[in-house]
Every structure is written in structure tokens, then in C-alpha cells.
Amino acid sequence: MSSLVLVAAGSVFFPGLFLWLKRSLRLMLGWSEGEAAVMSTRLVSSLQAVMASSAGCVIVSSCSDVMDDRHWLTEVYILFASPYFAYDIYAMFVCHRHKLQVKGHEEETAAAAVGGARSTGAAVMSYLRSEFLMVLHHVFMVAFCFPTSLLWRQGKGDYFQGVLFLAELSTPSVCFSKVLIQYKKQQTLLHKVNGVIMLFTFFSCRVLLFPFLYYTYSRYASIPLSSVPLVAPWQCNLGAALLWPLQLYWFSLICRGAVRMFSRRLNSSSETRLKDQRD
Template sequence: MTGGHPKPGSPDPKHTRTYEDMLTLMFAGLLFFPGLFLLSSRSLRILTGWSQTDAIVVAARGMSSVQAVMAAAAGCVIASACRHNVVDDRHWLTDAYITFAAPYFVYDVYAMFLCDWHRRGVKGHERDGGARALSAAIMGFLRRESLMVLHHVFMVVFCLPASLVWRRGKGDYFQGVLFLAELSTPFVCFAKVLIQLKRADTLAYKVNGAVTLFIFFGCRVALFPYLYLAYSRYASIPVHQAVLGAPWQCTLGAGLLWPLQIYWFSLMCRRARRVLVGSDTP
């Protein structure tokens, strides 16, 4: 999309969505993600005879992969359409997918808790006892998964308004590239499914681990420096000036999300090392 840009700071009527449109898309996402999760978990139990725990864990990982593939596909379309002018070019799919996918991060916290609840139940932890047991399970989950929960909360509380409101219709290209970060998710989910099904000693697990490291580094660790590099090329300025001159919302978001990706990548490297040396450390 290369022509007919609106004046800076003014909305493009072709891409402006009413509150009714946004609520409709958000409601569709609210039904789609939990609904497909429930359908797939029940189908897995019926078709495979798996335990409830295995069915729920695999369904949750599958749902994460579905969302990741959808996001990456949207990112490819948006980035390809907006590559000529990375600041002003627009694509209708940008705001539409952001709105549709927003409920996923709320659903995913619940799905992660449900997986944790069932896994720990299988290990012999009591899951009955009323509100006190439920409260203890929730607090334990929040302690164990604090970084991931905070990441999801940040995506809804900060990234959602930043993407839909604060950027004022600018930078659809960068938003599309950010969607491509989800390319690593199906491989991470596949590794977790193999672990859940006690297949971590297979060749498939090791090959998937090597592919995951490569894709995770390219799509998440190297992603944020690339965004500033792309803007510096567009504006014909040095990279450090692009970093210093970026809107504060971009700098804050990158400053909080990038260290998390580096931390998770370091954990993946440590696990890959343990697999290669044959360590039994969990």
C-alpha cells in the first residue's frame, strides 16, 4: 500500500474503526480462543483416550500455536504491504488483529493456571478443600509463573492501548514485524508437549530444540534491535539517534519486553546444554 497517506496525526477514514467494530472483534476473540480450547481438549480425550491432564496441556499448547500462526500470518501480510513507508503506510488487518487477539492473553493466563492445577494434581497434590485450596493453588501458580503472568498483563494493560491509541495510526509495519515474534511459539509448545508425553529423550525433541533456539533468537532476541535499525534507515539517521528519538511508549515497551526475551533465551540455551551433555538436572 503506497499511496494516498493522510496528513500526519489525522486518522485515515478507511482504517478508523468504531467502538462497535472493536467490541465485536474483541467479543469474537473472547469466544474463539476459550471455545476452541474446550473443544480440542474434549476431542483429544475422546479420540485418544488420554488423561484429562494430558488432554488439557496439549490443547492449551495447541491453542497457543494456533494464535501464533494467525499472528505470524497477519504480520507477514502487514509487513509486506507496509514496507515501502514503514511509518505512514497502513493496513486494515493491523488494528483488527490486535483487537481480536487481545482476549487471548487473558484466556492464556487461565489456561496456564488450569495446566498447572492438573499437573500438580497428578503429582499427588490435593485439589479439594474449597476456597482455601484454590487460593493456595492460585498463589503458588503466580509465584512459579510470575514473569509469564506479568508479561501477559503488560500486553493487555500497556501494549493494547499503545498499539490501538497511542501510536495514532503510525507504524503498521513495525506492528506487523512484532507479530512475527510469535513464529517461535509453535516450536516451544511442541517441546512442552513432548515433555508432557514423556518424549523428551527422542530425536524429534532434540531437533525441535535446535530449531527453536534459532527461530527464538531471530524472531525475539534480534527483533527489537532490528526495529530501531529499520527506523534509522527510513529516517536516514544513526541507530543511536533512532533509539533516543523514538516515542517513549516504544522505548518503554522495548525496554521491558526485550530483557524478558533475552532471559528466556538464556534459559533455553541452558536446557539445550543439559540435553547435549546428558544431565539429569530438571
């Protein structure tokens, strides 16, 4: 299968699935355009994560030599999934516009609802201010990571590419958390269990990702871990330097959210005990 066919297939599959899910949710459940768009975005992101993680598991388990072993699925999935990040930039914008309308931001909501070039520009600027880091991450993935993975590797390091796919393991729990928050289910046991899973998978698959890659190469090359950045290709170092701080920042936000939820629960329990003692 040619490269163009795989890219074209991904370009049709992800936006097509989004549109089909959105239409199905509106017709079957009677949801609004915005609600259906938000849920469809979460579902497509989760499906892509499952596909990427599955590909990563297959590739990693098939490569005993981390540098020289090959697996056909590596380049196939890179080509197929590359349009997803471009599609997701648009899907996130649709979700952001819906959130503006629901929250009732006066100027931004009015700008997004009026229509025309001026209102669209205002909505886009609001979106970029709110989701700048995520948009930057997606643009970097499309503009740098995918071309780099296809061109400079020259058939080397399929194992490392498979490990990178495994970073998506955390995405379904992140999406599910956002869905539960959207429907005001933050106090449920399901949200707490999902939060634990989200913390564990995000830390394991994203925060530890780049240290693990450098550690694995240090063992393969029999060199100290501190020497790996000196011998690794500049593309690897640049990717790690730009992507790892983003993962650390997002993980800190997840931890802050968990601390806030735990603190609210403690305060609520304390207030209940004080009230019982007074009564």
C-alpha cells in the same frame, strides 16, 4: 466490523476452541481432564501463533513505507487477539494445577485437590510463584501494549506492528518441545530437530526483535542507531525496556536446556566407551 465485535469474537474464539479441543481429546482419545487441558492449551497457543505470524507476514510485505503505509489487518488482528492473552493466563493456571497433581507435590497438590476458596487460593499463589514472569508478560500485553498500539500510533507504523506479530513464529516449536518433554521424548531425533528450530526462531524473532525495530527506524529516519531511543515515543522505549529482558531471560533458559541435553549425551557416550574398553 466494529472494535467491540472483534474483541467479543476473540473472547469467544480462544476459550471456546480450548474447551472444544479439551472435550474432543477426552472423548476421542480417552485422556484425563488434565492431559486434555495441557494439550489443548498447546494447540490453541500454536494456532494463535500461526495466525499472528501470518498476519505479520501479510502486513510487513504490504508496507513499503515503514511509517505511513497502512494495512487493514493490523488493527483487526490487534483487537481480535487481545483476549487471547487474558484467556492464556487461565489456561496456564489449569496446566499448572495438573502438573502439581502429576508430580505429587504434597502440600500444593493437596491444596489444589481439596476444593474451596482456601485450596483455590493456594493453587493460585503456587501458580503465580512458578509463572510470575509469564503472567506479568501477558498482563502487560493486555493492559499496555494493545491499548497503546490502538490509541497512540494514530495510523502510523503498521510495518513495525507487523514485525511484532512475527515474534510469535517461535511459539509452535516451544509448545511442541513442551509436549515432547511431557511424553518423555527428550532423547528422540524429533526433539533434537525441534530444539534447533526453537533456538533459531526464538533468537531470530524475539531476541533480535527490538534491535531490528530500532535499526529499521534509524535507517528510515537517517539517524544513528544510538539516537533512536532519544527520538522514539516513550511507549516504544518502555515496551522494549520491559519486554526485551524477558526474551533474553527465556532464551538463556532455552540455551541452558540445550547445553544440559548435550552434556548428558556426551557423558552417556563417554560412559559407554569406557564400559566397552573395560569389557
